[in-house]
Amino acid sequence: MTTTLLEDFLSGETDRVLHATWQVLGSRDPDLVDPLVPHVARIRKATEKLNLGGLIRPNSANVEFALAKLEHRANRSCWCEDYPGPEHRDPRKEEDAGNIRILSTSEPGWSMTYECECTICGRIYDVEQGDYHVMWWRWRPRGVKRPKS
Ligand SMILES: [Zn+2]
Known part of the structure; x- marks a missing residue:
């Protein structure tokens, strides 16, 4: 499942990238989140050029927020670090x-x-x-x- 999330992030397909994004944003499960932490740079590179759409605010902001969450994990910060986002x-x-x-x-x-x-x-x-x-x-x-x- 985690492999799939990484594959989703790197897929270049809007639906899959956003699916992985919501999975990360909605989870406090270390088994889901932590395996992605070493891949933040790869994911950022694979997603920054995509046009992900978005109505109220661009979906790319959500991807960036998911990446920030992974970076918080890398720094061993508490989950609550994500609240001000x-x-x-x-x-x-x-x-x-x-x-x-x-x-x-x-x-x-x-x-x-x-x-x-x-x-x-x-x-x-x-x-x-x-x-x-x-x-x-x-x-x-x-x-x-x-x-x-
Ligand atoms: Zn806390």
Whole structure:
């Protein structure tokens, strides 16, 4: 299956490249993701010239985001490193999946904020929920360490 995902990424065919992209973006399974990590440069080279289409935003941005996720794995970063990206994940679904805990929220409504904690590394994220044609969420890590002066 993993061989197939790599083959999909390198196939030069839009449907197969996007299939592999969504597989990577939707997975936290090391068996699926990690075998692709050594091939980031190859995949980038094979996909950067493709016209992958896309309506709201170009699909090439999704491919790039999948590659960023593989690079996070290469750096042994936590899965939560991917939250600030363009995926706009719903914090309630992430909590249902056991990936985060929602520590607090503002007054519930269309526009509201969530305080979330990664269940793996304990990092805190401030999540802003907004509604512009579709509902979206912006994740910002808190406590990014600043150098002491
Ligand atoms: Zn984390």
